[in-house]
Amino acid sequence: QVQLVESGGGLVQPGGSLRLSCVASGSTSRTYTMAWFRQAPGKEREFVAAISWPGGITQYADPVKGRFTISRDNPKNTIYLQMNSPIPEDTATYYCAAPETWSLVPPTTPKEYDYWGQGTQVAVSS
Secondary structure (H helix, E strand, O other): OEEEEEEOOEEEOOOOEEEEEEEEEEOHHHOOOEEEEEEOOOOOOEEEEEEOOOOOOEEEOHHHOOOEEEEEEHHHOEEEEEEEOOOHHHOEEEEEEEOOOOOOOOOOOHHHOOEEOOOEEEEEOO
């Protein structure tokens, strides 16, 4: 089993910056790809970004390309999501996720991920 714990959420002004963190524990040898998803009230959970192990391949959803950056610190079993120039549409609960199996290209749909954190809330407002 893998446990994922997110942190770093909060209120941020449009145009500001925020960094989310996700620490993996447990059977961390299974945390190959890791990803961020988000879910706004009344909407489906959507893909944000993913990173392969050890970190050579990244994927981003179109709405966040050029603004968000996913990275990982493997010795710390931690991934990060640097959110630059956020906009109100980025307001959501952000979830960290990891799949059970390895894949060369990180998957981008929720059903392909087996482990989830409890989420951290991000609100973008002036």
